[in-house]
Amino acid sequence: xxxxxxxxxxxxxxxTGVLADIQSPxxxxxxxxxxxxxxxxxxxxxxxxxxxxxxxxxxxxxxxxGWTYGAVDGTRRAYRRVGYGFYELFTFRCPTHHGTFKPxxxxxxxxxxxxxxxxxxLSEFPPQLGAESYYHVRTQKY
Numbered sequence: 755x756x757x758x759x760x761x762x763x764x765x766x767x768x769x770t771g772v773l774a775d776i777q778s779p780x781x782x783x784x785x786x787x788x789x790x791x792x793x794x795x796x797x798x799x800x801x802x803x804x805x806x807x808x809x810x811x812x813x814x815x816x817x818x819x820g821w822t823y824g825a826v827d828g829t830r831r832a833y834r835r836v837g838y839g840f841y842e843l844f845t846f847r848c849p850t851h852h853g854t855f856k857p858x859x860x861x862x863x864x865x866x867x868x869x870x871x872x873x874x875x876l877s878e879f880p881p882q883l884g885a886e887s888y889y890h891v892r893t894q895k896y
Contacts, residue, residue, distance in 0.1 A: 796839030799880040804828035
């Protein structure tokens with residue numbers, strides 16, 4: 755009986771350690787390799803801000819605003835993104851933003867969707883050109 759009791763206590767004490775909180779700390783997703791990848795993608799694909807802003811301004815304000823204001827705003831965002839790309843390329847080994855590897859520019863929105871607005875900042879990575887859908891697609895369960 756004593757062996758069963760000792761075995762049960764040993765199993766209970768070892769299993770309670772498994773229930774501990776094993777979540778990663780908030781800044782652990784931002785590493786130097788992610789910063790290097792973000793820098794390279796901003797340098798190579800930062801130019802995609804121009805057609806992206808033309809399309810966004812066209813859908814929000816109309817054709818004339820899309821081709822004028824969208825082109826100017828897209829060019830400004832592209833220069834800003836490429837500049838941040840070179841900055842992060844040269845400093846990718848150093849935690850420069852408040853002692854972390856997070857992007858130095860403001861992220862837009864609270865989730866990871868790309869929600870560009872005139873008054874908000876840049877997303878972490880450049881926008882993807884092509885069809886984008888933010889709607890949940892329903893599937894039929896069998």
